[in-house]
Amino acid sequence: MTDVVRVCELHHVYPGGGEVTLSGQDFVVGPGERVAILGPNGSGKTTLLLHMVGLLTATSCQHCTVLGLDPKRDFGQLIRRVGVVLQHVDEQIIGPTVWDDVAFGPKSHGLPPAEVRARAEEALDLVGIRHLAGRVPHYLSGGERKKVAIAGALAMRPELLILDEPFDNLDPRSRADLIEILNRLNRERGMALVVTTHDVNLVPRIADVVYVFSRGRILARGTPLEVFRRPELLSEANLEPPALIQLFAALERRGVPVSPPASVEDAAEQIWRLLGRSGQGDHSDGPPPALPRARVAGQGG
Numbered sequence: 001m002t003d004v005v006r007v008c009e010l011h012h013v014y015p016g017g018g019e020v021t022l023s024g025q026d027f028v029v030g031p032g033e034r035v036a037i038l039g040p041n042g043s044g045k046t047t048l049l050l051h052m053v054g055l056l057t058a059t060s061c062q063h064c065t066v067l068g069l070d071p072k073r074d075f076g077q078l079i080r081r082v083g084v085v086l087q088h089v090d091e092q093i094i095g096p097t098v099w100d101d102v103a104f105g106p107k108s109h110g111l112p113p114a115e116v117r118a119r120a121e122e123a124l125d126l127v128g129i130r131h132l133a134g135r136v137p138h139y140l141s142g143g144e145r146k147k148v149a150i151a152g153a154l155a156m157r158p159e160l161l162i163l164d165e166p167f168d169n170l171d172p173r174s175r176a177d178l179i180e181i182l183n184r185l186n187r188e189r190g191m192a193l194v195v196t197t198h199d200v201n202l203v204p205r206i207a208d209v210v211y212v213f214s215r216g217r218i219l220a221r222g223t224p225l226e227v228f229r230r231p232e233l234l235s236e237a238n239l240e241p242p243a244l245i246q247l248f249a250a251l252e253r254r255g256v257p258v259s260p261p262a263s264v265e266d267a268a269e270q271i272w273r274l275l276g277r278s279g280q281g282d283h284s285d286g287p288p289p290a291l292p293r294a295r296v297a298g299q300g301g
């Protein structure tokens with residue numbers, strides 16, 4: 001099957017002097033894949049995303065295709081199939097009301113009024129902001145404006161959704177809701193996802209594949225666990241593994257028979273087993289006892 005995205009050897013020099021080189025390996029998103037990009041400030045994450053949606057012209061680039069199209073040349077076709085949520089969402093919110101803004105994409109692509117209405121309502125409901133439909137975006141909170149931009153992107157029912165720091169400004173509940181919506185659309189509609197984030201703790205919940213960028217190089221591609229098990233790689237990119245991975249690595253170093261957990265549930269299950277309990281969810285006999293002190297403190301390993 002064709003790649004959803006493939007970018008090789010991108011070099012971009014901004015007129016203002018900033019420069020981005022992405023080399024080392026290709027940036028590839030497979031069909032229906034959920035991809036997270038991790039990297040320090042200024043490592044070129046946004047620059048790559050802007051190239052993928054045809055908003056920048058590379059100084060040089062060996063190859064750049066999205067859904068088999070050239071983002072610059074085929075911008076008109078691509079924008080019908082790819083949704084994008086920019087880091088600074090005020091740059092993309094243009095409607096005088098939330099409703100106008102969310103309906104803008106379907107309307108401007110000539111969909112019939114009933115379809116425009118259905119798409120806008122669906123998108124507002126997905127993000128949980130139908131109650132904001134009549135409001136002026138300018139007077140919304142930062143998190144609410146972010147949700148408006150996300151709804152606007154979803155109203156086009158994109159095959160690929162690109163989100164630059166989508167979790168910034170969102171409270172924990174809104175963040176969890178957004179993760180759930182994105183995962184559901186990925187599962188049910190096969191929508192591929194590319195997400196940049198600095199929050200390593202969210203990565204296992206939103207990505208199958210992680211890329212690590214640092215100083216002009218794509219340092220690594222792997223599953224979240226593969227990447228998080230390589231602390232040297234993460235520190236090269238000014239990143240730390242999630243707290244849970246660090247905790248389990250510390251336990252492993254002390255000889256406790258655990259492996260890096262893929263999720264909080266996985267971590268809980270491993271601890272449950274260590275405590276001599278068995279069977280997933282077999283927690284009916286009350287709360288687990290405290291971990292033996294020596295093991296936790298690393299004295300008895």
Ligand SMILES: Nc1ncnc2c1ncn2[C@@H]1O[C@H](COP(=O)(O)OP(=O)(O)OP(=O)(O)O)[C@@H](O)[C@H]1O
Binds near residue numbers: 015018019046048
């Ligand atoms: N419009 C611009 N003009 C000049 N330089 C720019 C411009 N936009 C970005 N740059 C420079 O390009 C480099 C990469 O920026 P980019 O925004 O792609 O990084 P990033 O990885 O998304 O960073 P962050 O995590 O801070 O959002 C930086 O050195 C930045 O200063």
